[in-house]
Amino acid sequence: MNHDARGHLILFLHAHLPFVRHPEHAHFLEEDWLYEAITETYIPLLRMMEGWQKDQVPGRITMSLTPPLCEMLRDELLTSRYAAHLQRLLDVAEREVQRTRLDERFHHTAKLYRDLFADTQHRFEKVYNRDLIGAFARLQDAGILEVVTCTATHAFLPIFGIDPAYARAQIKVGAKNYRRHFKRNPPGIWLAECGYTPGVDRLLADEGITYFLVDSHGVNFADPPPENGTYSPIVCPSGVLAFPRDPESSKQVWSADEGYPGDARYREFYRDLGYDAPELPEDLKLPGGGRKNIGIKYHRTTGRGVALHDKQPYHRGWAMDAVDQHAGNFVFNRAKQIEHHRAALLRPPVVVAPYDAELFGHWWFEGPEFLDQVVRKASYDQHAFRLSTPSEVIKSGLRVQVSTPAASSWGANGYGEVWLNDRNDWVWPYIHSAAERMAKLASERRGAEGVQRRALNQLARELVLASASDWPFIMSMGTHVEYAKRRIHEHIHRFNRLYDAILKRAIDEKELLEYESKDNIFGDIDFRDFAV
Amino acid sequence: MPAQPRALEAQATSDLIPDLPARSGPDRVVLLARDPVFGHAYWELGAERVQRAVRELGGAGHGVLRLVDIEHGDIIAAFEINAEHGRFVLRFPASDRRYGLELGVESADGRRAIIMLHSNVVMVPPSLPREKGEVVYVDLAPQREVLAAAENTAKPPRLRVDYPDPAKPRRPPPIGSIEVARQAAAHADRERRGLSILDAAAEVAAETRRRVNESSSRAPLAPHEEKRV
Numbered sequence: 148m149n150h151d152a153r154g155h156l157i158l159f160l161h162a163h164l165p166f167v168r169h170p171e172h173a174h175f176l177e178e179d180w181l182y183e184a185i186t187e188t189y190i191p192l193l194r195m196m197e198g199w200q201k202d203q204v205p206g207r208i209t210m211s212l213t214p215p216l217c218e219m220l221r222d223e224l225l226t227s228r229y230a231a232h233l234q235r236l237l238d239v240a241e242r243e244v245q246r247t248r249l250d251e252r253f254h255h256t257a258k259l260y261r262d263l264f265a266d267t268q269h270r271f272e273k274v275y276n277r278d279l280i281g282a283f284a285r286l287q288d289a290g291i292l293e294v295v296t297c298t299a300t301h302a303f304l305p306i307f308g309i310d311p312a313y314a315r316a317q318i319k320v321g322a323k324n325y326r327r328h329f330k331r332n333p334p335g336i337w338l339a340e341c342g343y344t345p346g347v348d349r350l351l352a353d354e355g356i357t358y359f360l361v362d363s364h365g366v367n368f369a370d371p372p373p374e375n376g377t378y379s380p381i382v383c384p385s386g387v388l389a390f391p392r393d394p395e396s397s398k399q400v401w402s403a404d405e406g407y408p409g410d411a412r413y414r415e416f417y418r419d420l421g422y423d424a425p426e427l428p429e430d431l432k433l434p435g436g437g438r439k440n441i442g443i444k445y446h447r448t449t450g451r452g453v454a455l456h457d458k459q460p461y462h463r464g465w466a467m468d469a470v471d472q473h474a475g476n477f478v479f480n481r482a483k484q485i486e487h488h489r490a491a492l493l494r495p496p497v498v499v500a501p502y503d504a505e506l507f508g509h510w511w512f513e514g515p516e517f518l519d520q521v522v523r524k525a526s527y528d529q530h531a532f533r534l535s536t537p538s539e540v541i542k543s544g545l546r547v548q549v550s551t552p553a554a555s556s557w558g559a560n561g562y563g564e565v566w567l568n569d570r571n572d573w574v575w576p577y578i579h580s581a582a583e584r585m586a587k588l589a590s591e592r593r594g595a596e597g598v599q600r601r602a603l604n605q606l607a608r609e610l611v612l613a614s615a616s617d618w619p620f621i622m623s624m625g626t627h628v629e630y631a632k633r634r635i636h637e638h639i640h641r642f643n644r645l646y647d648a649i650l651k652r653a654i655d656e657k658e659l660l661e662y663e664s665k666d667n668i669f670g671d672i673d674f675r676d677f678a679v
Numbered sequence: 680m681p682a683q684p685r686a687l688e689a690q691a692t693s694d695l696i697p698d699l700p701a702r703s704g705p706d707r708v709v710l711l712a713r714d715p716v717f718g719h720a721y722w723e724l725g726a727e728r729v730q731r732a733v734r735e736l737g738g739a740g741h742g743v744l745r746l747v748d749i750e751h752g753d754i755i756a757a758f759e760i761n762a763e764h765g766r767f768v769l770r771f772p773a774s775d776r777r778y779g780l781e782l783g784v785e786s787a788d789g790r791r792a793i794i795m796l797h798s799n800v801v802m803v804p805p806s807l808p809r810e811k812g813e814v815v816y817v818d819l820a821p822q823r824e825v826l827a828a829a830e831n832t833a834k835p836p837r838l839r840v841d842y843p844d845p846a847k848p849r850r851p852p853p854i855g856s857i858e859v860a861r862q863a864a865a866h867a868d869r870e871r872r873g874l875s876i877l878d879a880a881a882e883v884a885a886e887t888r889r890r891v892n893e894s895s896s897r898a899p900l901a902p903h904e905e906k907r908v
Contacts, residue, residue, distance in 0.1 A: 305712075306711060308711075308801065309709060309711075326832045326835070330830075331829045331830050331832060332828065332829050332830075332832055332835045332836070334826055334829065344802075351838075352837060352840070353837055353838075355836045356838070357822045357826060358822075368804070368808055369809070370805075370809045370812065370846040371810070371811055371812025371814070371845055372809055372811060374814060382817060382819070382842065384843070384844040385840065385842075386821055386822060386839075386841075387838060388822065538826050541819050541823060541826060542823055542826065544818075545819070546816040546817065547816065547817060547819060548814060548815065549816070549817055549842045549843070549844070550812075550846070551846060560714065562713060562715070563711070564713055564714060564717075567713050569768075572719060572721070575709075575721065576704070576709070576721050577703045579703075579704075580705075583704065584704065632696065633696045636697050636698070637697060639699055640698075
């Protein structure tokens with residue numbers, strides 16, 4: 148057993164998008180979420196990790212790739228649509244290189260995008276053969292990346308305390324999906340929104356899941372209070388470990404006031420060529436000709452409070468200087484933090500720094516370069532800690548205190564108000580009722596075969612799609628609200644129609660086929676996983 | 680989530696959105712603990728049942744929702760509501776304890792009530808650190824065994840561990856007691872200082888660190904202070 152005296156730093160990226168797939172439309176605005184994330188986050192992260200592999204950097208990172216994201220990244224329709232989207236983007240970038248050739252303020256940035264998109268296309272088509280999950284799996288096999296799962300559709304489990312059978316089904320479907328995509332058992336799980344409530348850990352133990360993450364107050368208010376605060380995981384009486392989020396390292400990146408991404412040298416997210424360009428191809432506009440972001444941005448943040456029209460041109464060299472400084476600062480602070488607490492605790496501290504993956508590259512353009520520098524500097528420029536994954540901490544021989552975390556989340560104010568407020572509370576009666584009916588029907592019809600079985604499986608799909616935490620989240624945030632409402636209405640409507648048809652043994656196969664084709668997530672879903 | 684706030688609703692609203700039924704399902708009342716301070720209730724109850732109950736009460740009455748302290752069986756708040764359906768946000772008098780709801784109809788003078796539905800029971804999260812309990816450290820051999828079987832997807836292992844729970848068994852003090860008044864005062868103090876629950880948690884973390892640093896500057900933890908399992 149390796150009793151390494153150094154501390155551990157766990158860099159954790161949570162990659163998630165709701166399942167958005169609309170075969171009934173040639174172009175669908177919300178599908179862009181996936182295309183943007185592939186170009187700006189997922190492929191840059193793969194590029195970064197493959198760089199460590201090539202340079203033999205002992206980098207370690209942990210990622211949750213949620214089941215809806217895995218399903219979309221392996222969906223033939225969406226990957227072929229992405230390929231076409233990327234080609235359109237590359238065409239625009241080529242034209243931009245020509246358009247800006249006499250404008251030295253923007254020409255370098257235009258070439259940067261053209262080269263990035265060309266490399267992205269090469270990787271997507273030639274290196275990964277359109278299979279990003281396979282690329283992530285290979286990095287996991289190489290020991291650079293640890294991938295964990297999530298609840299089936301990112302359901303926020305504290306609101307399903309009244310439906311333990313459904314909470315179990317969300318975990319079971321998530322674990323099965325992971326096994327299908329990664330050909331191994333999930334070592335851990337990202338509970339959607341870090342939403343934990345006592346008892347969930349026992350459901351995880353049943354699936355052989357050894358750890359999850361909680362926000363720091365989940366551990367500070369744990370029972371009994373842990374001696375090591377947020378500098379060590381705790382283990383529930385069920386045997387499942389809870390790794391607490393470190394507030395200090397989170398703040399340095401997340402904070403709107405103090406976070407690195409607000410530096411004046413970094414690229415500005417909100418000023419986009421989609422709005423600035425005098426002309427654009429129709430398929431890079433909204434239906435009806437409206438404008439939208441396309442991901443080519445020529446300006447830097449310039450400073451806090453600077454109006455969009457006053458933003459200054461982006462300068463890549465300055466941005467890379469900022470990356471170098473911020474990565475050095477981050478590693479220095481973690482080393483000091485860990486050294487200090489190692490002396491105080493007399494044991495190796497464990498610092499967990501989780502972030503939304505889409506922060507890196509999509510929102511914060513230079514985020515992947517920052518992470519790359521953090522890992523390289525942490526590997527060679529300090530000795531206070533090593534980069535670890537939660538599994539490596541478990542294997543390190545660390546003894547851990549038994550304690551049960553308090554119910555908590557990482558949402559605004561630390562609990563459930565983002566998913567339960569006057570803008571979205573109308574959804575829960577429908578979803579709870581559907582979950583209860585699903586459990587009853589699944590228990591009564593365990594032996595169903597043929598079309599009955601297909602209908603029961605589709606019933607389960609409609610339920611999990613309706614209960615994604617994304618829809619109430621979007622309603623709280625106030626953008627794309629109509630789309631979120633529409634998704635809840637559609638899935639509950641389809642659920643109710645199927646439910647009645649199953650009860651009456653009058654299933655309309657044409658209608659069932661239509662639902663199966665539209666909502667095709669989890670091809671191997673088994674309705675019996677939803678039984679009581 | 681990669682999303683943009685501008686001009687994005689056009690396509691979503693262009694298709695017909697199916698209506699949902701007015702009722703979501705059978706009669707029931709549900710209580711959800713939103714956070715240590717607030718709960719959220721919703722209910723649906725058939726109009727016929729409500730009318731029958733009102734008739735039994737002499738023809739005059741109103742819907743009532745009662746918050747029950749499960750630990751002591753006390754009714755600690757009652758709200759006049761529409762018994763047939765509704766949503767309601769309520770304030771828990773104290774955190775870190777169990778509550779439930781009763782839904783029914785109350786006579787006009789408030790002296791008689793017919794309760795028709797009981798909710799689930801919720802455990803409200805704590806807003807303050809718990810009392811110290813027994814300190815138990817364990818080795819993680821069972822977890823390592825499960826991780827070692829990562830590739831056995833045909834028969835995924837379960838994590839079979841049952842550590843003794845060192846949390847102190849406790850029955851929270853009744854609402855109205857000095858302890859609960861103290862907890863309410865702590866809430867009020869936090870609100871007065873403009874602290875969110877997360878800020879309060881950060882204070883707790885700082886205090887924990889301070890205590891740990893103090894203890895380590897006196898003497899390291901002796902091995903016998905840990906209970907090994």
